[in-house]
Amino acid sequence: MALLKVKFDQRRRVKLAQGLWLMNWLSVLASVVIFSLGLFLKIELRKRSDVMDNSESHFVPNSLVGIGVLAFVFNFLAGKICYDALDPAKHAKWKPWLKPYLSFCVFFSVALFLVALCCFLMRGSLESTLALGLKNGMKYYRDTDTPGRCFMKKTVDMLQIEFKCCGNNGFRDWFEVQWISNRYLDFSSKDVKDRIKSNVDGRYLVDGVPFSCCNPSSPRPCIQYQLTNNSAHYSYDHQTEELNLWLLGCRDALLNYYSSLMNAMGAVTLLTWLFEVTITIGLRYLHTALEGVSDPADPECESEGWLLEKSVLDTWKDILENLKKLGKGNQVEAEGADAGQAPEAG
Incomplete structure (x- = not known):
C-alpha cells in the first residue's frame, strides 16, 4: 500500500x-x-x-x-x-x-x-591545528633572516593586533620562547651572557612580550618588558594591577x-x-x-501521488534485497572470471 x-x-x-x-x-x-x-x-x-x-x-x-x-x-x-x-x-x-x-x-x-x-x-x-600552528609561529618569530620564515614576525604581529590577542593561550607563552633575534643581542653584555647560561637550551628568555601585545586603549604607557618585576616600574604590581596587554590568547580569538x-x-x-x-x-x-x-488525452482527470509505493518497512526490505542481489551478481562474475583463466604451465 x-x-x-x-x-x-x-x-x-x-x-x-x-x-x-x-x-x-x-x-x-x-x-x-x-x-x-x-x-x-x-x-x-x-x-x-x-x-x-x-x-x-x-x-x-x-x-x-x-x-x-x-x-x-x-x-x-x-x-x-x-x-x-x-x-x-x-x-x-x-x-x-x-x-x-x-x-x-x-x-x-x-x-x-x-x-x-x-x-x-x-x-x-581546528583547535588542535591552531594550537600547534601558533606554537610554531611564536618559535619562528625571531627568524627574520631565515628563508621561508622571514615574514613570520609580521604575520604574528598583525594577527595579535587584528584579533586583540597575545600568545597562544596568553601573554605568558612569550616567556617560554626566545622571540628576540640573536642579531639584536649584545653578547658582550654580562646580562645577556647570564640569561643564556641560565637556560639549558641556550636561549635568551625574558619576561617580556612583543609590542603587538600592547593594548592601545590602556591609559598607561605599554609595559612590555620585565612584566613580573614590580621594582622595575613605578607604582606597579603585576599580580593585582590589570596589565596593559591583550589578555586573550590568539588560539581562543581565532x-x-x-x-x-x-x-x-x-x-x-x-x-x-x-x-x-x-x-x-x-x-x-x-x-x-x-x-x-x-x-x-484527458489532462483534467484526477490522479494519485504518493511518497513511497510501499510502506517504509517493505521499502527497506526491497532495498536490502536489491543490495544482496547486486552483491551475489558481482560474486558470480568474479568466480566466472577466475574459472575462465587458463591454468599456468607447470
Whole structure:
C-alpha cells in the first residue's frame, strides 16, 4: 500500500509544478551563496595558513564549494524538469530519468546534511591545528633572516593586533620562547651572557612580550618588558594591577572567529538542506501524480501521488534485497572470471 497518498487534479498538479519550479530557482541562488561562503572561508583560512599546522581545516570549505556546485546543477535540472512537467511531449523525454534522478537527490540531501554537520563539529580539529600552528609561529618569530620564515614576525604581529590577542593561550607563552633575534643581542653584555647560561637550551628568555601585545586603549604607557618585576616600574604590581596587554590568547580569538563563521555557514547549509528535502518530496509527488494519469488525452482527470509505493518497512526490505542481489551478481562474475583463466604451465 502506497505511503502518504494524495489526490491531484489538473489545477493542483499545475500549482505543484509551478511551486517546485520557483523553489528550485531559489535553491539555485542558495547554492551560489553556499559556494561563495565556502570560497570565503577557504580564503580566510589561507590568510592564516602560516599559523595553522595542517590542511585538515580546509575540508569544510572544500566541501561547501563542492556541495554548492552540485546543488546548482541538481536544482537547475529539477527546475527544468518541473517546467517541462505539464507538457506531455517534453515530459516524455525526462520520464526514463526521473527515478534515478530522485535517487541521486536523496543521496545528495544526505551529503548536504553531513556537510552542515561538519560545519558545527569542526571546532575540535581546528583547535588542535591552531594550537600547534601558533606554537610554531611564536618559535619562528625571531627568524627574520631565515628563508621561508622571514615574514613570520609580521604575520604574528598583525594577527595579535587584528584579533586583540597575545600568545597562544596568553601573554605568558612569550616567556617560554626566545622571540628576540640573536642579531639584536649584545653578547658582550654580562646580562645577556647570564640569561643564556641560565637556560639549558641556550636561549635568551625574558619576561617580556612583543609590542603587538600592547593594548592601545590602556591609559598607561605599554609595559612590555620585565612584566613580573614590580621594582622595575613605578607604582606597579603585576599580580593585582590589570596589565596593559591583550589578555586573550590568539588560539581562543581565532577559534571564536572561525567557529562563528562556520556556525553561520552550517545554519545556512542546514536551511538549504531542509529546502532540498522539501523539493525532493515535492518532485516525488509530481512524478507519481503524472505517472498516475490514466488517460493522457484527458489532462483534467484526477490522479494519485504518493511518497513511497510501499510502506517504509517493505521499502527497506526491497532495498536490502536489491543490495544482496547486486552483491551475489558481482560474486558470480568474479568466480566466472577466475574459472575462465587458463591454468599456468607447470
